Amino acid sequence: MPSNAxxxxxxxxxxxxxxxxxxxxxxxxxxGLAFVDLPATxxxxxxxHLRDREGFGHLVLLTAVDWLEEELxxxxxxxxxxxxxxxxxxxxxxxxxxxxxxxIHDIWPTAATYQRExxxxxxxxFPGSPRLDEAFILEDWRDIPPYRRDFDTLRFAxxxxxxxxxxxxxxxxxxxxxxxxPEANPGMDPSVPGDRS
Amino acid sequence: xxxxxxxRSQYPALRADGSLDIDLSSGKYLKLWQxxxxxxxxxxxxxxxxxxxDEVVEGKTHVGFLHRGFEKLMERRTFIQCFPIVCxxxxxxxxxxxxxxxxxxxxxxxxxxxxxxxxxxxxxxEMGRINSYxxxxxxxxxxxxxxxxxxxxxxxxxxxxxxxxxxxxxRVYHLFILPGGVRDGLPAGFAGRMxxxxxxxxxxxxxxxxxLFCNAVFKKRTVGQGVIDPAWLEPYGVTGxxxxxxxxxxxxxxxxxxxxxxxxDFAPVTGQDSDIYTRADVRRRDLLxxxxxxxxxxxxxxxxxxxxxxxxxxxxxxxxxxxxYVRGECSRGEYGYxxxxxxSGHPRRVNVRGPSYTHAVALLERMIVHCNIADVAALMVSLxxxxxxxxx
Numbered sequence: 001m002p003s004n005a006x007x008x009x010x011x012x013x014x015x016x017x018x019x020x021x022x023x024x025x026x027x028x029x030x031x032g033l034a035f036v037d038l039p040a041t042x043x044x045x046x047x048x049h050l051r052d053r054e055g056f057g058h059l060v061l062l063t064a065v066d067w068l069e070e071e072l073x074x075x076x077x078x079x080x081x082x083x084x085x086x087x088x089x090x091x092x093x094x095x096x097x098x099x100x101x102x103x104i105h106d107i108w109p110t111a112a113t114y115q116r117e118x119x120x121x122x123x124x125x126f127p128g129s130p131r132l133d134e135a136f137i138l139e140d141w142r143d144i145p146p147y148r149r150d151f152d153t154l155r156f157a158x159x160x161x162x163x164x165x166x167x168x169x170x171x172x173x174x175x176x177x178x179x180x181x182p183e184a185n186p187g188m189d190p191s192v193p194g195d196r197s
Numbered sequence: 198x199x200x201x202x203x204x205r206s207q208y209p210a211l212r213a214d215g216s217l218d219i220d221l222s223s224g225k226y227l228k229l230w231q232x233x234x235x236x237x238x239x240x241x242x243x244x245x246x247x248x249x250x251d252e253v254v255e256g257k258t259h260v261g262f263l264h265r266g267f268e269k270l271m272e273r274r275t276f277i278q279c280f281p282i283v284c285x286x287x288x289x290x291x292x293x294x295x296x297x298x299x300x301x302x303x304x305x306x307x308x309x310x311x312x313x314x315x316x317x318x319x320x321x322x323e324m325g326r327i328n329s330y331x332x333x334x335x336x337x338x339x340x341x342x343x344x345x346x347x348x349x350x351x352x353x354x355x356x357x358x359x360x361x362x363x364x365x366x367x368r369v370y371h372l373f374i375l376p377g378g379v380r381d382g383l384p385a386g387f388a389g390r391m392x393x394x395x396x397x398x399x400x401x402x403x404x405x406x407x408x409l410f411c412n413a414v415f416k417k418r419t420v421g422q423g424v425i426d427p428a429w430l431e432p433y434g435v436t437g438x439x440x441x442x443x444x445x446x447x448x449x450x451x452x453x454x455x456x457x458x459x460x461x462d463f464a465p466v467t468g469q470d471s472d473i474y475t476r477a478d479v480r481r482r483d484l485l486x487x488x489x490x491x492x493x494x495x496x497x498x499x500x501x502x503x504x505x506x507x508x509x510x511x512x513x514x515x516x517x518x519x520x521x522y523v524r525g526e527c528s529r530g531e532y533g534y535x536x537x538x539x540x541s542g543h544p545r546r547v548n549v550r551g552p553s554y555t556h557a558v559a560l561l562e563r564m565i566v567h568c569n570i571a572d573v574a575a576l577m578v579s580l581x582x583x584x585x586x587x588x589x
Contacts, residue, residue, distance in 0.1 A: 029521050030304065032453070057431040060522070063548040065537050076535065078522055082452055087522060110434045110559040137261035137588045147269055172278065173512045 008084050010034045013054050021046050035076075035089040043092045044102050047077060051107060055081040056088060062104075062114035064122045068149035071096050073124060077104075094124070096148075103129040121147035208249055217255050219247055226254065229570070233262045237340055237574030242557065242584040244577070248570055256565035256573075258558045264588040271547045276302055276376070277511040279544065284370045286549055287586050290329040292321050293527040294549070295374035297534035300455075300523040302376040305538050306516045308506050314378030316498035319456040321373060322525065323487045323494070324361060327398070328354050329528035330484040333581050337477050338409050340574040341418050346409050353401040356394045363387060378505035388495045395488050402485065410478060419473035423564060423576040427471065433563070434555035437530025439580060442479045443471035449526035461493050473579040480528070480581070515542050522550075529553060529581045551586025558587065 014026040014036060023046075024037035038046055050056035056079040065074040077090040094101055103126040105112040115126040116136045123145035126132060135141075144151050177184070209217040209226070219226050232243030241262035247255040267286055271279045283298045284291035296318055303310060331354040335347030358368045363384055365371040373380050409415050427443045429435060440447040448465035450458045466482045468475035508514075516538045524533035530552030537546040561580060568576055 029519070033522060035520060051431075059434055060524075060531070060533065061535060061548060061550045063535060063546070065546040076520075078535065082447065085453060089520070089522070108434070109432050109563075110555045113554065113558045135261070137264045139261065146266065149272075151269075153266065153269060153273065172275070176512060 008086075010086055010088060013050075013086065013088065016054070017046060017049065020049065032085050033087045033089075035091055037091045037093070040075075040092045040094050040101060043075075043077065043090055044104050044107065046090060047079065047104055048107055050079055050088065055083055056086070058082060059104075059108040059111060060087065062111055062118070064118055064124060064147075066096070066122065066147070066149040067093075068096070073099055073122060075101060075118075075124070099124040101126055103127065105129050121145055123148065209254055217247075219255065221247075225249055231573060232259075237577075239336060239578055239582055240584040242582075242587075244561075244565070244573065246565070246570070246573065251570045253565050253568045253570065253573065256562055256568075258561055260557075260584050260588045262588075263585050267589045268547050268549065271544050273543065275512065275542050276514055276516065276544065279547070280372055280375065281370075283549075284372060285585075286589055287527075287551065287583050288369065289332045289583065290325045290527055290529075291370050292325040292374060293525055293532045294534075295372070296322060296456075297523045297525055297532060298536070298547070299374050299376045301521050301534045301536035302516065304521050304523065305519045305536060306376065306514075308377050308508070310378050310506055311503040313382065313499050313502045313504045314506075315456050316494055317379045317383070317504060318374055319458065319461075320491060320494045320498070321364070321371070321379075322456070322527075323490050324357055326487045326528045327484055327491075328357050328361075330480050330487070331357070333480055333528070333578070334405060334409070334477070334484075336578050337473075337575070338415070340578045341415060343409060343412070343415065346405055349401050349404060353398050356397055360387070360391055360394055363390070375505070377508045378503070380505070382504050391491065391495060395491060398488060399485070402481065406481065410474075410481065416474060418572065418575060419477065419579075421470070421472050422572060423473040423476075423568075423579055425471045425560070425564070429560065429563070433560040435530070435560060436552050436555075437526065437528070437581075438466075438476055438479045438483060439530065439552075439556060439560075441465055441483075442468040442476040444469045449524055449531055453524060455523075455525060457494070457498075460497070461490055463490060473575055476579050476581075483528075513542065515540060524550075527552065529556070529583065532586075549586060549589050551583070551589075553580075553582040553584065553586050556580045557582035557584065 011026060017023055021038055021042040026034050026036050028034040058080040060078040060080050062077050067074060072093045073096055075092040075094065078087060080087050101124060103115055112130045115129040116132055118124045119126060119132050120136045120138055143156060209219045212218050227248050229246040229248055230243055231246060232238035233241050243259045245257040245259060246253050267282050270282055279298065283294040286294050331350040335350040338346035361371060362368045364387065365373040425435060425439060425443050427445060430440050430445060436447055444467055446465040446467050451465055463486055466479050466486055468479045518538055518540045520537040522533055522535045524531055532552060533550040535548040536544060539545040557580060561577060564576060565573060
């Protein structure tokens with residue numbers, strides 16, 4: 001069915017893309033920026049189509065969002081058409097285990113860097129991506145990938161680093177409550193750091 | 198750079214997968230580490246170079262020496278608590294982090310920023326751009342042994358830091374651009390003192406032009422060297438002055454207008470030759486453009502009106518579910534923040550898109566092949582990379 005959308009708008013791009021791939025609805029964020037869901041297997045050909053046919057030549061970023069409660073990773077491919085001033089974010093949801101996605105380094109060579117980082121920080125595999133197993137930021141990392149939601153930074157810090165004596169950690173909400181309403185806790189002097197009496 | 202030995206038989210052959218067949222035990226090749234402690238390196242990164250004679254046959258970028266897990270830390274903090282973190286992602290030009298993060302939060306939270314705050318934000322971003330370019334010019338000259346230029350530009354940068362201190366109360370990390378606006382208006386007499394600083398800056402830049410850009414040694418070692426092929430711009434995500442020096446007028450300030458840039462009179466600074474010299478010259482002229490923009494801002498900005506929108510209690514601030522991407526043109530190219538919220542009091546995900554992420558890894562690793570060891574530092578500095586925005 002022909003679309004009435006402006007061919008140079010995100011709606012027009014979405015309509016043409018939807019004729020080729022099983023896309024979700026367009027989720028506009030603001031003028032010139034929208035997100036759309038699509039199946040993992042469709043992402044590389046859809047990105048190729050966007051680059052070659054729709055003028056989205058700039059891969060702005062590739063990153064992941066960990067939806068731990070849904071046992072899913074969301075991969076966001078944000079691509080940009082500078083001439084038309086359009087940004088389109090392709091959202092792909094993949095299972096957390098095994099976390100695997102097709103590489104797009106053959107579409108944008110610079111994607112290999114993003115994929116190395118995602119492999120290291122989220123444990124997402126991109127078979128065939130160059131130097132995927134080389135350390136990118138971490139060296140000799142033995143824990144679960146640190147940017148996963150179930151990686152506990154506080155536990156890791158306590159197990160691996162010595163506590164500096166005398167350091168106080170203040171909860172901002174209770175601290176400000178005490179400063180603003182000292183009569184509620186008359187025993188505590190908010191002007192004295194660490195006074196928890 | 199560019200001095201290739203005609204006989205390629207002594208150089209490594211390509212394997213079927215495209216990698217180089219380098220046999221270190223043959224004695225033909227040598228591994229050299231440039232950095233992380235090395236005068237010819239920018240910031241906390243290192244280059245693993247494989248050389249044959251004095252020619253680089255393979256180079257790999259190593260980062261992570263300054264990794265502090267900022268993006269992860271922000272997932273456990275309230276939206277306002279993220280502010281002391283974001284500015285530390287880029288030391289020489291921290292304000293872009295504050296702006297991009299604040300603008301993303303404002304967009305998802307539906308906050309309207311007052312007009313005066315837009316002008317002050319633009320002023321701060323241009324002041325930060327000047328600081329970053331001054332640091333770059335000193336580094337670019339220093340990479341070729343011209344140490345005095347760095348002393349002059351450091352002096353000029355110090356004058357601009359005085360203006361930052363006067364305006365924000367801090368010299369390096371300003372924490373001035375908050376969601377909803379900025380923390381304060383301009384102090385009395387600021388415009389006059391800024392005008393004086395800009396005049397001093399222009400004098401320094403004239404000296405730098407005569408001493409550096411007209412210098413035979415600088416020209417000999419930079420003209421025609423380290424060329425970025427315009428065909429690489431899209432595949433390698435090249436933005437900012439690196440792209441503009443290749444003749445492509447790519448500037449977020451004009452392409453995706455934000456803040457008050459649509460009300461200012463300017464055109465992107467471009468070059469043609471795409472070599473180290475042209476990139477340095479584009480940045481010098483872009484610096485002068487920032488001087489002009491600051492003069493326009495100070496002449497036209499509103500002197501009255503609110504500079505901060507009313508905010509909810511930031512300690513209990515929950516932002517509706519959503520996601521967005523906000524970008525700006527920093528001194529190195531496109532800087533952006535991708536923010537995802539889930540309705541809680543903490544960001545679900547913050548991803549920082551720094552221009553160095555593409556310039557210092559994939560692009561540099563491609564450009565460094567066939568480079569002479571002595572030119573590696575100049576080439577790397579010419580891409581104007583800051584490692585912390587790679588490893589966040």
